[in-house]
Amino acid sequence: MKLWRRTAGAIKDKLSLITAADEKFTAAIIKATSHNDLSMNIENVQFIYRYLQSNPSSFKPIIRAVSLRVERTRNWTVALKCLMLLHGLFFSGIMAVDSIGRLPFDLSDFGKRKSRFSRTGRFNIFVRAYFSFLDERSILFYNKNMIRIEIIVKMQRIVDSLMRIKPIGETPLVIEAMEYVISEVVVINGHICRGFASFLSNVQSNMLEISSAEAELAMKIVAKSLSQREQLFKYFEFCRDFGVTNAHEISNFVRITESQVIVLDKLLHIAPELDRKAAKVTPVTAADMAEVDLVTTEECSNSPSDLISF
Structure with missing residues (x-):
C-alpha cells in the first residue's frame, strides 16, 4: 500500500513537471515539494532561493506558483513542504518576503473532512498548526506600523x-x-x-x-x-x-x-x-x-x- 502511494505521488509529480517544462523555477518548486515524504529536496530548494536573489522580479511569480501548488493538493507532504519552502524565505535575507502579508492561500481547514484518527489525520493537524504560525508571522513582519512594545x-x-x-x-x-x-x-x-x-x-x-x-x-x-x-x-x-x-x-x-x-x-x-x-x-x-x-x-x-x- 505504501509503495502504491509513493508510485502514485511520483506520477502526479511527473505530470506536473510536464506542464511546467517552460519555467525553470516552477519545475524546481514541484521537485522541491514532491510527494516523497522522506525529506525536502535541498538542491531544488537552494536553486529557488538563488534564483530569487539573482532575479528579484521573479518573487511574485514564484509565490503564485507555490500557492497554486498548495491549492491543488490534498497531500499533507506536499502542503508541508510548500510551507517549509516559504518559511525558508524568511531566513534567506530576501527583502521582498516582508511584502507578502497574509499568506495567499488558506490551510486552516486542511484535511478537516477526514477523521483525526485516519492515517493522515495527525499530519493534517500538524500542517494546520504550521500554517497558522506562518500566516501570523508573515502578517506581523508585513505590518511595521506598530510601536516597539506592541x-x-x-x-x-x-x-x-x-x-x-x-x-x-x-x-x-x-x-x-x-x-x-x-x-x-x-x-x-x-x-x-x-x-x-x-x-x-x-x-x-x-x-x-x-x-x-x-x-x-x-x-x-x-x-x-x-x-x-x-x-x-x-x-x-x-x-x-x-x-x-x-x-x-x-x-x-x-x-x-x-x-x-x-x-x-x-x-x-x-x-x-x-x-x-x-x-x-x-x-x-x-x-x-x-x-x-x-x-x-x-x-x-x-x-x-x-x-x-x-
Missing part, C-alpha cells in the same frame, strides 16, 4: 503558535520541519531580547517617553515570562525526545532580571494619568494578555540577524 507582544503570540506545532513520531519530514520551528523560536526570542532591552535602555536614559498604559503592558509581559519560560523548557525537552537535534538551544533562555522589573514598576507609578488617556497604543484586554508571554536570552549577540529593526 511588536514584542505580537512576537510572543507567535511563540505561542510555535509551541502548538509538535513532532509526530519520528517521521523524517516532520522532524526536518521541527528543526525549522526550533530555529524560529530562537530567532524570535532574539528579537524579543534585543527589542525589550533597547526599550528599557531608552526609557532609563530618558530617550523614550512612555505612557502608563505602555508601562502597564510591559509589566504584564514580564509577569508572564516565568510561565512562558517553563513552557519552553518542557517544549524543547519534548522535541528532543523525538529526535529534533537543535532543541538544545533552551539553555539560553532566562528570566527577566529583577532590576528590569524595578525599572518598569517605577515607570508604572510615575507615568501621569493624562498620558494613559492620550496613549497611542490601544489598551490590551485580559483576553489579549492571556496569550502574551516573554522569554529573553543571555546570548542575544549569537542570534540570527534581525528581520525587524527595533
